[in-house]
Amino acid sequence: MISTMKVVVMAAALLFFAPLMCVSQGQQAQTEMQAVQLIGLGGVKQNTKGQLTVINGTLRFIHAKGNVDVAATSIEDVVTGKDSQRVIDGTFGTVASIAAPYGSGSALGLFRKKVDILTIQYRDADGGLHGAIFTMPSGRAEMLKKELIAQGAHTTIPMQADSNKTTPAPKEQKQ
């Protein structure tokens, strides 16, 4: 009898606490990264350093004087520096510029800052258009963009992996 009671209590506990555990695991999965807000966020000075994270469907910029939240669903466009480079220079241009920045080879590598750019455009409650630009360590912008899109943000330039995906042509049936 006691053992049956124990089993019931444990089952009930699991039933109640399992969703909480899932939520906490989900929050842990959120990435937080160092970023600099160059321009655009309301109430934040230009070139403000802080942490950028996507949490509970919002893009949160945490800086010394407070937090700024932008709902992912209000973001009309999220674009990384590589995206715009790809659109303007084309894939070949991007590869060439990485191999020989500014036509100079690796001699100027010291001057080239290893940063990624993330640009967002979003609407406020009155429908007013805002734009914000962030810089962050190289390779992070794509990750953040992916997270934002998963939370409901829109983009005019699809992710590189997605755009490279091509539907395989149906094989001709051998007769």
Next chain:
Amino acid sequence: MRLNFRNAAACFVSLGLFFVVPILRAQERQPAKTRASAIQVMNIRSDAIKLPTEFQVSLYENLIDQLEKRAVFQRVYRDGDRNASTAADLVTLQCTVVKFNKGSETMRQVTTVAGATSMTLRCQFTDKAGNSLLVRDITGKVRFFGGNLKATYDFAKKAVSAAEENFSSVAARS
């Protein structure tokens, strides 16, 4: 001795008049400013020329920032702001990219003479009825020091100066 003092005073007055009169005349010749208490800044258009999104956003935000700082207009509305429709004597500013040279910060650092970033935008100010009030091509550039985006700040400052010369939120001078 007294005569010398009189001569000096006369010279001083005539010199003063020589410099002040042209300035006063120039001020009289200035065209009357158009009265406008509010402005709506539309998103930067770059249909013919491909402009990186970060430049587009930086141009738009710097423009709004400068308009708010210089207080040429009592209210500054963003693209799509529903409250703009209720504003009296509203002016709309639409900027279109006509020329863009991305340049290179690295080249500027190394050579100090090459790698300038420049962009020219056609700025069109229109009234509520859509009548054109002012059209001007404005160029923003960064020549020697600073990141590429600094050209957008230079453009915004010049565009707001153009607005300041032609519009006023107080009663127009006749």
